[in-house]
Every structure is written in C-alpha cells, then in structure tokens.
Amino acid sequence: MLDKIFNMFKSKKTIDYVVLGASAAGINAAKTLRELDKDASIVLISKDEKIYSRCMLHHVISNHKTIEEINFVEPNFMEDNNIKWIKNRNVKGLDTNSKIIELEDQILEYDKLLIATGASAFVPPIKHLRDGNFVYTLRNLDELCKIKEKASTSKKAVVIGAGLVGIDALVGLLEYENLEVSLIYTEEYILNKQLDKYSASTYENKFIEKGAKLYPKSSIKEIVLENNKDVKEVKFEDGTTIECDFIVVATGVSPNADFVTGTNIEYNRGIVINDRCETTEDNIYAAGDVVGKNAIWPLAVKQGIVAAYNMVGKDKKIEDSFAFKNSMNFMGVATVSLGITNPVDDTYSVVSRCDVKGYKKFIYKDNVICGLVSQGDISYTGTIAYLIKNKLEIPNLENRIFDIGYADFIELKENGEFCYNI
Known part of the structure; x- marks a missing residue:
C-alpha cells in the first residue's frame, strides 16, 4: 500500500536527514546535523506546533511562566539553521525497505532517519x-x-501518581488559592524512584503546609461519574471517596513508536539502540523517551547529539550513560539524588547526617560510593557524581565521606594547570 502511495506522492528529492520529534533529542540532533553538514537537506516533523520543555509545563500551570518562556530554542531557530519544519503531523507509517515515511497528507523519502518521537x-x-x-x-x-x-x-482537584510529573502537577495546582488538591499514590512516599523516605517527607510536609491532601499507599477502585460523565469522586478500594472536579493522571508513559510495527526495528519497552544510537535497521537512529530508558533531559540531549554525529558518518558513542541522577527544587528546597537512594541488600553501608545546612545520605560498599541523597546543601554533588559513575575506590572512605570535595581530587600540573588526580 505504501509503495503505491509513494509512487503517486513521493517528494521530488530524497531528504538527507529526517528528524521525527521536536523536543530535547530531536532539536539537539537537528542543530548538530546542521553544524556538521552545512549543505544537507534537513526536515524536522513534529505533532506539536510549538517547541517547549515538558519539564517546565507545571510553571505555566502556576502562571510563573508563559508558553513562550518555556521555549528552549531561539525564535528563528529553524530559519537560521535552514531546517524545514513540518508541524502538526503524526507519522502514519514507515517503510524501511523503500526508506519512506507516511504522514497524513504527505510521503517523504529519506536517506537517514532519527526517531525522537518521545x-x-x-x-x-x-x-x-x-x-x-x-x-x-x-x-x-x-x-x-x-x-x-x-x-x-x-474547587477540588485530584492528581494520581507521585512521580516527577505528578509532583510537578501538584506544585502547579497548589498555586490556585481556592483549589483543594489531593495527591493519590500507591507507594509509601512520593518520588520513591528519586528520593529516600526522609528527603521525600521534607517535601510532603511542605505540600501539606501549602494545603495539599496526601493519600499514600492508596488503591483506587473506580472513578464515580455524574450522569453526563463528568468526574465526581474517586472511590478507593476500602469504599471511601473524595470529591473532585477534575483529575490529572501522572502514572507513567508509553513510547510513541506504534509506526515501527512491521519493520525490523527491535522494540523492547522502547526502541532498542546501541551506544551510537543506531537501531537494528540500517540508517535509522533513535533518541530520547522513545527508547524507553530513564527519561531525563540531559540524557535525551546527549543521545540526540550522538545520533547526529553517526548520521553524518562521524563515529561517536554515548560514553556516559549515567542516568541515575535527579535534581529538583520544590517549595524552595533543592535536592539532588545520585545512583541508588536505598541499599540493595545488607552488604551496603548507609550513613546520613542532618544539620542546619540540610540532609545528606551516602550509600557505599567496599570504599566505593554507590549513592547519594543531598537536600538543602547540594554543594560538591558534581564531584560525587563522578565518583559514583566511575566506581572509584576511596581509601578510608567511611571516616571522610562527609568531607569529600573538589580539593581531594585536584592537583596542579607543572605548567600551572589544574587537573583531576583520579
């Protein structure tokens, strides 16, 4: 079917690079492609008509930012980089043998393709x-x-899910003075993939002070509707209910990759890629949330850039895939978590300290730091991230773990330059 459509409507010229998706991975890939290949034809296709950071949407809900202010590229980005932008389009089909993409009203022929559809x-x-x-x-x-x-x-809102998106929604909605906001989640504490119980409780208490109602370890049986299907109540498994006028659902995501069905692109909870961001189909790459990995902005950016290098034939790998890093700042309290936030078993040691500066907890094993939760005072977390990522052994770690800083790993070269000595 696609071949027939292709013969009728194919573009006059094969496009050198087609990028699907206009978020962190897609935009950075397109920008890098232009930097590396000044004369190539680049087409970017997105289902949205604006470029914006999904990480910042809650700031627009709370009216702290406008939609324009969460745009992360220059106003004339597409024109300045000579990129053709096809907006408001979904990919309907992909024929990897003929190297064509089907949109609702258009067929495009590509040479290299990046899937960054989020x-x-x-x-x-x-x-x-x-x-x-x-x-x-x-x-x-x-x-x-x-x-x-x-x-x-x-008057009443419910947020289901206490991951980063759910907490973002909660924080944004708490800015509405006459709105009572309830947060429902099945876990023992919020942000359980990013924080430990103590650091999570700091935020929980702040949210409660702000007026939020928290329902941890709660299982929802059904949503009670009015006769016109407007939401009315949330009913729990124990039969209790809470009223609501609307619901925000934040219970996870599913990669936008339905169009790869029927191709030889391997999919396993996301499009499978190697360290060059190559898929299992020649000339097709993938990056960002669509690959189903830890959905953090810096990794998506890095994948987009690496994919672009390999698309133009310049070998580049994801050297640093360390994704167990989270930073947040809710209610004026900054927190960074690195590596594991709770010990995997009893072979790991845990030490924590809470003082006027804030809270710090280290998880370590055999003189190697495996995880850190730092709240309030987040200084030196860059150094700790390097140590965790590279699994570096530090002699006498237990006795000096709270005093580790940049100076411990910096030395002066003969020419006067500073460098890491690890």
Missing part, C-alpha cells in the same frame, strides 16, 4: 478513568491549557 502519558485501566470528562494528562500544550482553564473555575 512518549505519551499512560492512563491506567481504572474503571471510568478513561471515559470520564475532565480527566487530563500533563504531556502537551493542549492538555496544559485545558488544566489551566479547569483549575481556574474548580
């Missing part, structure tokens, strides 16, 4: 959650605008 919110199969009115996710501008509009006229 991920969509996953809505769990809770009764009536998927078919009730005023149920939103926080993944795109359309949903964002709907949340803002509904929040301004509502």
